[in-house]
Amino acid sequence: MKKGRVTIKDIARELKIAPSTVSRALNDHPAIKKETKDAVKALAEALDYQPNLLALNLLQKKSNTIGVIVPEITGHFFSAIITGIQDVIVNSEYNIMICLSNESYEEELTIVKRLSKIQIDGVLVAPSSETKNFDHFRRLQKSGIPVVVFDRDCPGLEADKVLVDDYFGAFQAVEYLIGTGCKNIAHLGGPLNLSTTEQRLQGYLDALEKNKVPINSDYIVHVPGFSHKDAVKATKKLLELQERPDAIFAYNDKIAISTMHVAKKMGLQIPDEISVIGFDDEPHSSFITPSLSTVWQPVYSMGMLSARILLSHLKNQNVILDFRKEVFKPELVIRASSKEN
Amino acid sequence: MKKGRVTIKDIARELKIAPSTVSRALNDHPAIKKETKDAVKALAEALDYQPNLLALNLLQKKSNTIGVIVPEITGHFFSAIITGIQDVIVNSEYNIMICLSNESYEEELTIVKRLSKIQIDGVLVAPSSETKNFDHFRRLQKSGIPVVVFDRDCPGLEADKVLVDDYFGAFQAVEYLIGTGCKNIAHLGGPLNLSTTEQRLQGYLDALEKNKVPINSDYIVHVPGFSHKDAVKATKKLLELQERPDAIFAYNDKIAISTMHVAKKMGLQIPDEISVIGFDDEPHSSFITPSLSTVWQPVYSMGMLSARILLSHLKNQNVILDFRKEVFKPELVIRASSKEN
DNA sequence: AAAGTCTATGCAAAGGTTTGCATAGTCACG
DNA sequence: CGTGACTATGCAAACCTTTGCATAGACTTT
Structure with missing residues (x-):
């Protein structure tokens, strides 16, 4: 019968109303009569209508995705940070794209280009150990993409930073x-x-x-x-x-x-x-x-805070917030590989 | 001056040619004169033109993204698998979205819904330890999204599987x-x-x-x-x-x-x-x-193979390939916590 | 010279959604 | 009854790119 997924137009045709009305009904626009809304919503439900986010992305010029760039994830450190990030982002409307630079500047560059192509909305990054030049991050910022640096500082780069002392x-x-x-x-x-x-x-x-x-x-x-x-x-x-x-x-x-x-x-x-x-x-x-x-080090918290900072930028696109620099205090844990005091 | 990023139209206007010509020139369409191509490419370079993948996604009805669902990444096992996956996918045109289910069936469901909304092209999944029902994966398959299961089998689910013996x-x-x-x-x-x-x-x-x-x-x-x-x-x-x-x-x-x-x-x-x-x-x-x-266990290879299988499905959308079931052989490593034979 | 072929380019539609503006209809008030 | 206000809806543009078809011009062939 019908190929592909149900669109707003299908609903409109079925109900003999305009697509725009359907859109507004679905979004609870106040100018739409309750009956119309109910009818639209009922049909949408019945047809298992799924909004096409791809279209929305194009319209809004944003991908609703944030990128996370880390050198690796096989160690515990970055895995735990990512888990913290993820746990915050999951409760937002954003998706999360994790990219591994393998501690390589080249790969980091490629990743940044890629993220910029897909119109990423924001970036969280722990730079590779080879990275000395931060122009690729500056380019992101210039095109309006907030960048939050975590764990490893980028000296000279003006950005939000979540670090450890x-x-x-x-x-x-x-x-x-x-x-x-x-x-x-x-x-x-x-x-x-x-x-x-x-x-x-x-x-x-x-x-x-x-x-x-x-x-x-x-x-x-x-x-x-x-x-x-x-x-x-x-x-x-x-x-x-x-x-x-x-x-x-x-x-x-x-x-x-x-x-x-x-x-x-x-x-x-x-x-x-x-x-x-x-x-x-x-x-x-x-x-x-x-x-x-x-x-x-409070790894999980660092991940969460980094994500929260990025989200706050995304929510206040217009307002220019000051760059934050958060420094966590680590704690010495004495076990058996060192002598007693 | 110009707000937002450079589009194909900007180049067209500048060069006084049609946007379609620009598009074709950029894609090396044979019907375009060499001079035109050169002019277009030069200007694109100069203007730092970045193709808008969002538009392409809408046109092609696909996101060029594949989803990876794992229970966690703080252990070595899934981190290494992901690294293998990543290393394969990076060399394709696809992006990769890593999602953590935290060993929860509920979260896994949410993730699948989310991925389906953003029109994911394919999914690699190691189901959560709570997951007994695989209908959410079947729903993905029904809407044409190939699913590759790795590490943890889903009994009764017909899909590609990469497992360990x-x-x-x-x-x-x-x-x-x-x-x-x-x-x-x-x-x-x-x-x-x-x-x-x-x-x-x-x-x-x-x-x-x-x-x-x-x-x-x-x-x-x-x-x-x-x-x-x-x-x-x-x-x-x-x-x-x-x-x-x-x-x-x-x-x-x-x-x-x-x-x-x-x-x-x-x-x-x-x-x-x-x-x-x-x-x-x-x-x-x-x-x-x-x-x-x-x-x-050959973790890294498992990741790579899983990704390769998924890619082969994506490349041959039309052809219906048989489901593969690959079982890796693990190896016993004897160290000091067990007696000698 | 007419018809046909080929080359290079343009036009317009398509993809799904949102939204500013326009409009048709209803009602109230003077 | 005419005007104004308000309600509910529709129209069309916009987001950017690709692509089938059309076409203009040049050249070839009979």
Whole structure:
């Protein structure tokens, strides 16, 4: 019989009224008589009418979709953030499109182009570790698309930002290590160029300095990527030093766990011979042996807040809101991989 | 000056030609003179023309988007599958919309309705653990939307399926435990109603039976949900039994890790007093102590294949392809949480 | 030179919905 | 009865692109 889905025109024809009347009836426009409304609604129901959002999108020049760009989702951190974002967005009229940059600037560029083509309404982004230039985000903003940056800062980009006080977290962790009597504290840093890497390094340095612990540049090694291999290699570099460190503050739990793995294989006692503290508090970090001391971040809340900020921009398209910069405080979680204070 | 983005009409006006000519020039239609094409392309470039996909969507009655429905992404399993899916889809013209059902049938229903409203072109789905009725998927199929089910089977639903031979994996794991001399092998099953739960249970049962090990119903406990608490509670039930099991085959690594945690707290030696085998081979499972024996699944490949199957349907809309059922073989990975053979 | 062929382009419709403006009809008031 | 106000509805444009058909002009063939 009828091919394709039921449209407003079908209802109009059936009821011998104009499509515009049907549209208004469906949207409860006050100028429509109650009887007409009822008739239209009844028929729409009967015919299982589904509004064609594609048409609406074209008309409104918006896709009712927001894009989320993250480097990866196989770790816990971004998965949890996304879950937070999702839980907020689900209760709005927006759809959500998750895109993975695989820590690649190129792919991030491609994604942004794509999102811009489909007329995305807003973007939430944690930039890739390769990204140094933020012009692609600026281009989005210029075409009226609000951009909210989370977790990893984009220095120089004016946008809403939801970050963690990485500096504070690192400072606390390192100061704790000093407090337990560690003298030779090393740092396994993250990929260079990441704001989080820099902040955590700075926290490490300042904690040492404040406590008058001399800084040894041999004790600072940056892990180039996020693979187990990278971490193992970097750890070995540290543990094979003439004067072996007695504590390692790692950029994140993943690295910390690899570090512990290597240390154990070398027969070192954790934490007696070497303390380890990570960052992120991944769920399994409390289950490894010894359980990992780490810095907890309110990941889920960060996701929710980022989404809420974006939504508030979308709701107030006309009003120009000031850019917000929200910084969450992380918390040091002491477990068994570090000595007692 | 000009508000909004550049359209094909703007280019046409500028060049004093018809919009249709511009369209054809941009799409390399053979009937357009080279000079015209060049002129159009040059101007399009200069004006930074971005085709409006929204208009195209309306015209083609499709959104060029495929939906992916998963229960959650905080674990490694679905994250890795999604990464595989993404890596395939990225190289097609399709966009990808990831939706989380949070293991809830209700939310899954809402998601399906939503996807159907936005005229999704195809769906990849791992149903929630609550889902027993698959009519919502059938409705999608009826409106011409191909559905590919992955990981968790939907019995009775005719669709493409990409699964793992859970039965085989479980059978192997349990037979291995028997081979190492374990006599009282318990099973911590997953949420009832999941095809994977059933298959793994059946593999467990058959392995016992084949090896003439009596089945003890006290040794089979199902974990209702995926939280740590649920797993701890279920484990305790097993370990407090009069005749304590000397091996536990768990539904997945997450549960297995919780189990080991409880066992260790009770002072049990793993694997001497109790062996543990999980399922999934999560990346951190090799880092816990003792490292976890488990069943590995080719997650990334599953994601890729699922996506490829869906794409092949979309490319051959007219042709009706037979439903495919692909079953991947898992592999037993023996580490330190089980005895040697 | 007429008829036919080919090339390059234009016209207009289609896709489904919303919305400003126009209009037909009703009613009330002077 | 004429005017004004109000109600309920219809018309048509707009959103942007693609595409079947039409056509104008140039060139070829008989």
